[in-house]
Amino acid sequence: MKTVGVLGGLGPQATMDFEARFHQAAQRLIPQLGNSGFPPMVVFYLRHPAVVMGADLKPVQPVQPDPRLLRAAEQLGALADFLVITANAPHLFQDHIEQASGKPVLSMIEVTLEEVQRRTFQTVGLLGFGEPVVYQVPLDRLGIPNRRLPAELRDRLDQAIWAVWEGRETAEDRDAAAQAVDYLRNQGADILILGCTEIPLLLGEQAEAPDLINPAQLLAEAAVRAAIQPA
Template identity: 35%
Template sequence: MQSAIYWRSNGPSEIIGILGGMGPAATADFYAKLVSVTPAGTDQEHPRTVIWSDPTVPDRTKALLHQGPDPTPWLIRGSEILRAAGATLIAIPCNTAHAFVPGISEHVGLPIVHMIDEVALHLAAMRPRVRVAGLLATTGTTRTGLYQEWFDHAGITLAMPDEVTQDTEVMPAIQALKAGTRGTSTAQPLARAAHRLVEQGAQAIIAGCTEIPLGLTPESIPVPLIDPALVLARAVIERTRTTPHEAQ
């Protein structure tokens, strides 16, 4: 019998579930990045994807710091909708939402590709080695230590904005980006905050809120800008990648 080349996945065919809406622009941006990093030459070579974008999920920073509504029930419901739609793994393109992953993972029954863990692994593999990374993120992410735990394991020290910079530059810029504002009014405050972290010794800057890459460009800072959404997209595609096998 003549041999033929066919494609077979490593295990069951994966369907990516994107738990989004936090915010909608970041979700759309993540899907675009997912498409851009997929090694595909045709439509049919892209992975099947289900997107649940729910902008009614309560504010994650308010929940963590100001006794706002707990977003966990919304995240569980969204995960269940993705599972019912056929998703076999879940990606959450929102940094602060990862504070609630332990509370939803036991209810989901699907693997969640952990964005912050993937960023820590990515930085640990960079050469020259990154020993200090600057973090620009929501106040909820910075104050609850979401990145610190993972980076401690990777041997990376975090540099973060002081309280004034966080309150007057970083958070206003993030809120403006969520509202659809683009341009110098958002780019300049983020760039100033990033430069201060570089002055503190940061060898890379983490755009630790998925809206930040919409306002801060790699060209505006003198060190690498790490986009967690892009890192997550690559990690997800790596898990769904198919490899050619020869059939006899």
């Protein structure tokens, strides 16, 4: 089996969630024998933002990858056959990451867009940290109608996501995620992309609703399938 390189830590809770989903998917897709029924995995927990930040703690414009992200990719590339990234937004730098690592990235964005196109719907609702451009741009390119949050709800959701990163989310934070979902449903979204890997953690069991697409789950299953393909 191929070795999976996981570029994680963005944030840590979502990376642990991905690891659990990956192993659960392996149990379903691979005949099990002790601990040998799981593809090899190397995980790097990045402890810095994925983008270069200014003194005001906001991304420097134009947005650019933090060199530490690329160094982490380089280290993973020496150990893995392909990489996955356990956060959505860093896929904006997929080309940089592939160049630094020398290995292909199995894209969370691509597997999610494939799932969107597989379904029957009228409008896609987009949730994420900040503006979900990593999905908005390709959806617009495909001519797929999409809806996003107004600034007030987006800011509340961003604060809730930040709280998850720090391990201090509250009932109020979980409510912010639920309200964001309800808003987009009320705006006519048939399916919603949970475009930040902390959002399913905030929603809990609500994230299993059939109209919600969880990119982390899709990536976990795709990574197992890729790992068991012949070299």
